Amino acid sequence: MRKAFEYLLIGQGLAGTSLAVHLQDLGASVAVMDDGRDQSSSRVAAGLYNPVTGRKMVKTWMADLLFPYLVDYYKRMEKLTGKEFLHERPIYRPFISVEEQNEWMGKSASPEFASFVEDVYQKKNIAGVQDPFGGVLLKQSGFLNIPAYLDAMQDYFRQQDTFIKETFRPEKLELTSEEAQYGEIRAKKVIFCEGTFGAANTFFDWLPFRPVKGELLEVTMDTTFPAIINRGVFVLEIRKEVFRTGSTYDNHHPDWLPSDKGRAQILEKLEQLLDNRPEVLRHYAGVRPATADRRPIAGWHPEHRTIGLFNGLGTKGVTLSPWFGKHLAGHFHEEKPLLGDVNISRYFSLY
Ligand SMILES: Cc1cc2nc3c(=O)[nH]c(=O)nc-3n(C[C@H](O)[C@H](O)[C@H](O)COP(=O)(O)OP(=O)(O)OC[C@H]3O[C@@H](n4cnc5c(N)ncnc54)[C@H](O)[C@@H]3O)c2cc1C
Numbered sequence: 001m002r003k004a005f006e007y008l009l010i011g012q013g014l015a016g017t018s019l020a021v022h023l024q025d026l027g028a029s030v031a032v033m034d035d036g037r038d039q040s041s042s043r044v045a046a047g048l049y050n051p052v053t054g055r056k057m058v059k060t061w062m063a064d065l066l067f068p069y070l071v072d073y074y075k076r077m078e079k080l081t082g083k084e085f086l087h088e089r090p091i092y093r094p095f096i097s098v099e100e101q102n103e104w105m106g107k108s109a110s111p112e113f114a115s116f117v118e119d120v121y122q123k124k125n126i127a128g129v130q131d132p133f134g135g136v137l138l139k140q141s142g143f144l145n146i147p148a149y150l151d152a153m154q155d156y157f158r159q160q161d162t163f164i165k166e167t168f169r170p171e172k173l174e175l176t177s178e179e180a181q182y183g184e185i186r187a188k189k190v191i192f193c194e195g196t197f198g199a200a201n202t203f204f205d206w207l208p209f210r211p212v213k214g215e216l217l218e219v220t221m222d223t224t225f226p227a228i229i230n231r232g233v234f235v236l237e238i239r240k241e242v243f244r245t246g247s248t249y250d251n252h253h254p255d256w257l258p259s260d261k262g263r264a265q266i267l268e269k270l271e272q273l274l275d276n277r278p279e280v281l282r283h284y285a286g287v288r289p290a291t292a293d294r295r296p297i298a299g300w301h302p303e304h305r306t307i308g309l310f311n312g313l314g315t316k317g318v319t320l321s322p323w324f325g326k327h328l329a330g331h332f333h334e335e336k337p338l339l340g341d342v343n344i345s346r347y348f349s350l351y
Pocket of ligand 1: 010011012013014015016033034035036037040041042043044045046047048049166167168169193194195196197198213214215216247285286287288289310311312313314315316317318319
């Protein structure tokens with residue numbers, strides 16, 4: 001393996017993978033280091049991308065830019081690796097009242113929502129779903145099989161001989177104003193993309209990370225749906241009669257373990273959403289790398305200009321990582337300005 005690179009990226013989750021690809025697009029030489037932790041957010045996540053979210057059903061931040069780009073990006077990666085991982089699929093959200101139905105009849109025609117709404121149904125539409133008032137069918141949505149994507153990209157980096165399976169230890173890093181030395185590897189810049197684990201990195205532990213635990217179930221039911229169903233919980237068919245469902249949100253979690261409370265919460269919401277009673281096959285948990293203002297944090301370290309960060313993808317890594325990987329590559333490699341909402345400089349006063 002070569003020993004000198006322009007960039008050494010630490011972490012090959014959604015953040016590190018996209019940044020590596022986009023830096024390479026600009027002609028940079030990039031090495032990626034990852035230690036393959038099973039419980040990384042990217043390995044646990046459901047993988048949904050959904051342009052209209054939340055209890056109040058608002059358009060996702062920057063949706064008009066992020067959604068078209070993510071489809072182009074993941075399809076390009078499918079072509080590059082010869083593997084399939086992007087599944088474009090509509091999301092159906094049942095209404096709970098006539099008022100909500102009326103609200104969506106109006107909203108669906110507005111320029112703000114038109115490109116994300118496939119149809120609005122005013123009466124029961126999907127068998128097995130509790131939707132007496134109909135629902136809204138969203139488009140530009142679906143899910144990414146994240147482990148398949150990350151594995152395919154890791155194989156691609158390995159073929160280039162630029163992947164290092166190792167745990168990065170900050171105390172081993174030697175910095176000068178010109179470059180960084182890590183063992184035998186020399187790099188002009190080191191960019192940390194460590195997700196939730198990055199909160200313990202001594203270069204960035206002053207940032208306001210606010211990790212959010214999430215739990216998911218894999219269940220079996222003797223049914224099928226023409227869309228991902230989403231109200232309170234999502235129900236995503238991953239293979240015949242097997243569905244992924246969740247997730248919970250817990251800001252005060254004591255651990256990373258699946259809990260009885262989390263399982264009960266998901267099953268209760270499923271009961272309100274579906275006619276079927278599912279049988280649980282698997283229960284798992286992870287912790288999302290969220291931040292105080294729910295925006296990514298990215299840019300150069302305030303003191304060490306050889307060190308950068310791409311973190312804080314929170315609940316939406318599948319949606320955010322493609323466009324922001326490109327945006328950040330432009331900033332790191334071509335000194336293009338960074339969007340203020342994600343710029344690490346908004347927190348420099350905490351350093
Ligand atoms: C239950 C749950 C459900 C979710 N559902 C969705 C969803 O449906 N849609 C969506 O978009 N997002 C979802 N998310 C959020 C999504 O998983 C995250 O936004 C995203 O995966 C974060 O990616 P990341 O690359 O920043 O971090 P991570 O995925 O944590 O990746 C960091 C990588 O860095 C490696 N690493 C860390 N430290 C070191 C070190 N010192 N040395 C070497 N390697 C290191 C880790 O092994 C890991 O591979 C969910 C998260 C959870 C927990």
